[in-house]
Amino acid sequence: MLPRFLSALTLCALSVGLSSGGQAQEASQDFLTRAEITAHMDASAFCYFPDARTSCAWAEIYVEQNADHVVLVTASATWDNPMEVARYRIDWRGDALCIPYEDQGLQAMWEAEGYRFPFDLDGFTALPDEMLPARREELRETSPREFCFQYSADPENANRLLQHVFRDGVWDAEQDPIALVPRFASGVAIRPN
Template sequence: MPLGRFGAACAVAIVVTGPAWAQTLADPATFLTREALEAHMSDSAFCYYPSDRLSCAWAELYTELNDDHAILHSANASADGPMQVIEFRVDWRDNGLCVDYDTQGLIAAREADGNRFPFDLSGLEEITPEALEELLVLIRDNSTPDSCFYYSEDPITPGQLRQHAFYGGVQQEGFDPVALIPSFASGVSMNPG
């Protein structure tokens, strides 16, 4: 999902090096159409920076696809705290998904012990309204206004995607690799960085 960098900023910093994530700009003509992206969202969870064993730095599960927005649950884990699953609203802008800066699209946040993100969202405890407000401030303070995310097919790893970030309408260098985990898998392990 397009909020990978955004969701990860909540709990974990990711530093990636190596040739697979070379710093290049993507040709916007290669970005997936909204229809193609929604097909992936309907069938799969998005696993960002997948390990060889398909654990994820963070993962996103889309639970609603609407005319003007989508709802997703973004999960990440840390070695020194509970796994967080944050519910966001992101707005469609052409073939990309964009984040409202003021609200950050934040709807709710839940926590659970362990590092397995259950796709049925079972076993998650909602955080308090006060903690949710603190989380909103943290996310907004670490975000860039006018953030949008687009996806392309990964030309090196068939069946995987790349997420491309745009801040203030400017494409950022690099990309986030995304493995597609079929929804019927019921969940995915999170790599607590």
């Protein structure tokens, strides 16, 4: 009963947008509804921290949407290493998406040569399922117990969103900028860090 109560309490705090100071997230902040977000997920890849040429620090495409969760495939890269591609199941909590702590939502991993993320997901080398438990543990070591996201329109760019990150009861001070890349573009460049 207590965990259910705490989940309900957390959801309530998330829905009113409490910040670390206990004050509501900016009053002028309008988070997108689940319907608005899923419309973007259907039409676009999410390109995080895009540069002027719209190469991405990491990118996500949403391959499945259900009443209680979404499944996304994301790509990121580090110089001189293959591009890492992973599939995650992320749970809905109201209009927010939350990463499940225990398994981190990780379902599968691949790697690819080069730094282009094709939306058809071709050309990836599957990593053995035996690697998943160690990767989940690695993710858990640096992850808060509660890790959720909400989205808003970018007031300075109609073709972009902002991702608001909520970790263990605290909103991140900065939002993650997202360029919406139409799925018909077939892919994006990933900018290695």
